[in-house]
Structures are given as C-alpha cells and as structure tokens.
Amino acid sequence: MRKLLLQLDSSKLPSVFDRVVAYDGGADEVMSYGGITPGEVRDLVYGCIFTRGPKDLKNTAVFIGGADMAAGEALLAAAQQAVFKPFTVSLMLDSNGSNTTAVAAVAKMLLGAGGDVRGQRVLIVAGTGPVGVRAAGLFARAGADVVITSRKADAGERARDLVLKRFGGTVRAIAMPDASDAVRACKGAALLLNAGPAGVMLVPKRAWANVPGLKVVADVNAVPPLGVEGVETMDDGVTKEGVVCFGALAIGNLKTKLHKACIARLFERNDLVLDAETIADVARELMAQKP
Numbered sequence: 657m658r659k660l661l662l663q664l665d666s667s668k669l670p671s672v673f674d675r676v677v678a679y680d681g682g683a684d685e686v687m688s689y690g691g692i693t694p695g696e697v698r699d700l701v702y703g704c705i706f707t708r709g710p711k712d713l714k715n716t717a718v719f720i721g722g723a724d725m726a727a728g729e730a731l732l733a734a735a736q737q738a739v740f741k742p743f744t745v746s747l748m749l750d751s752n753g754s755n756t757t758a759v760a761a762v763a764k765m766l767l768g769a770g771g772d773v774r775g776q777r778v779l780i781v782a783g784t785g786p787v788g789v790r791a792a793g794l795f796a797r798a799g800a801d802v803v804i805t806s807r808k809a810d811a812g813e814r815a816r817d818l819v820l821k822r823f824g825g826t827v828r829a830i831a832m833p834d835a836s837d838a839v840r841a842c843k844g845a846a847l848l849l850n851a852g853p854a855g856v857m858l859v860p861k862r863a864w865a866n867v868p869g870l871k872v873v874a875d876v877n878a879v880p881p882l883g884v885e886g887v888e889t890m891d892d893g894v895t896k897e898g899v900v901c902f903g904a905l906a907i908g909n910l911k912t913k914l915h916k917a918c919i920a921r922l923f924e925r926n927d928l929v930l931d932a933e934t935i936a937d938v939a940r941e942l943m944a945q946k947p
Contacts, residue, residue: 657715658684659923662704664697664731665690666722666751674721674750677912681919683717692722697734701745710742710926717746717922725751725786736929746928748918748935753911754786755932756918758851760911761787761874761902762794763939765847768872768893768900774799779845781805781832781859781883782852784815787876790932791849796825797933805832805841838863842870850875850883861886865897878904914939 661683663670670688678686689700704716720731728751735747750756766773778795780788783804796802796819804819804827806812812829819827832841835858842848842863848870852858854877864873865886877883882904886896892906918930918938928934 657708657712660684660704660716661686661919661922662700662716662718663688664692664700664718664720664735666692666720666724666727666731671721673753674719677915678719678919681916682923683919692731694730694734697731698738701735701738704745705739705743713743713745713926714923716926717748717919719919719922720747720749720751721753722751725754725789727751732929732931744927746922746926746930748922748928748930750915750918750930750935752786753915754790755930755935756911756915757876757907758787758790758794759932759936759939760914761849761851761876761907762791762798762936763943764893764902764907764910765849765872765874766798767943768874768902769847773847775801776846777801777803777844778847778849779803779805779842781838781841781848781850782807783829783849784811785851785853788849788851789815789818791851792819792827793823793825794932794936795847796820796823796827799825800847802827803841803845804829807831807833832858834858835860835863842867845870847872848874848884850877852877852883854879855881857881857883857885859884861897864899867899870899872900872902874902874907876904876907878908910939910942914942917942 816829875884889903889905891903
C-alpha cells in the first residue's frame, strides 16, 4: 500500500523544501494544500481517515507546515480534534522547520555540554522567533536557567510567556538592542545559541571567546555575515577560543536527517503526534546510533 502524506501549509504556497524532504523520508505521494485555515482542516483529514480501514491508516499521515508557527499550532490542534479512534493518522508539526531546527541545535549543544545542563544558564540570542522559542522551551525542560534576548523588552516578555505556558521551567527575558550589548548579555552563560535572522551578526567574537564558564556556542544563521563572529557554518563540535562551536550547516545536516527520520516514523503507526518534545525523542535516538 502506498504511503500518502497530506501536507497542510498555513502559507499560500506549500513548502517545496518540506515536500522534497517528505519524498526523501519515504512518502510515496505528497498531497499539498496551501493557505489552509483551521476551519478547513477537518474535511481534509476526513478525506484521509475514511478512505482506508483502521489497520491500513499507518500508511497515511499529515504534515503541518508554513511560515507561521502559531498558525501551524492552530492547524495541529484542528487535526487532533478531527481524528478519533480507531480512525487516527499520525501528525507532525514543523512550521518553517522550527521544530526540527531547534531540536537539532539543542541536541548538538547538549552533546557539546556533556549532556546535562541542569542549573546552567543558556542564553538564546534573538530568542523571540519560532526556533528561539522552541529551543528555549527544550532547554527549560532539561532544567537549564534560560535567558531570551530581544531587541525590544516587550517582545522578549511575550516570548518568555509563550515558553513558560508551553514548556514550564525557568525562563527570563532581557533586552539586547544590538550586537554592542552582547558582551553584557553573555556574562554568566554556559551555553549560547544565536537564533537570529539570516545575514545579521549579533554576537561579536569578543563576547564569547575565552569567556569564563562558557562551554558551547551555536549559530543557526548560514547567511553571511554569520550570526556569531568566528563560528563557521561547518563547525561541528570544534573547540575555538576555549569554547565548543557548532555552525549552521552542521546543525542543518542533523536537522535534515531528523526531518527525514520523523517522516519515516509517521508511517510506522497511526497514532503519533510529532511536535517539539517528541521530535526531540527521535533526535536522541539518532544521536545514540553509531555512525
């Protein structure tokens, strides 16, 4: 039986990237719909669950994407409301790649930090976007003392509230209007993740190089100028200036591998919901495998 993936995208044009990865992850056919609203989800999901018997529904799955994570979360909630036993299909949320990117970054950084960040300060630079919020939440769940930076204090407070509502833990927000404030923001941090926009350098080298107590630095920006000065895109656990460094492409390679593995996982059973926490479980399994 063919493996069918229903791609529901909140953006007008369904993501080509997500569709390609879906095929590479094992889908035989991807049915892509763009500009989807929560009110349209039920009938589309019904088209999936009522055309195959319950024992065959593991061969059908739903992937939710789009540029807006909040919109994606609303679509996921609508899809979860639409399914019911025994007519269920597995679901995955990865709007703008933020779940898989955040999980990959956190997994790399945990590896560099020795696996335990309980009680340690983790600084998420430009942490108000989807990747930053997801990464902050995962670190908070791991017991870290999480600090989110933003250019404007009110945006940071909103992001902090989102993290606390979804993930709990210890999270606070500080204002960092520009790169000149990075030295101050980095003081006391054990781990540093730049989750800022492409092509914007937010962390100069002087802010992280040989800083006492700083163990790991990671950057998800692959577009020059890179987000963390001195960390190259292919750095994959390289020690520079006394700090373990992870660049955007090293993180991106794991993100793509993880994305494919999650797509494959959707077709193993018909009751999975792959969101940040469960995607992190898949990442741990991948990281534990021998090369």
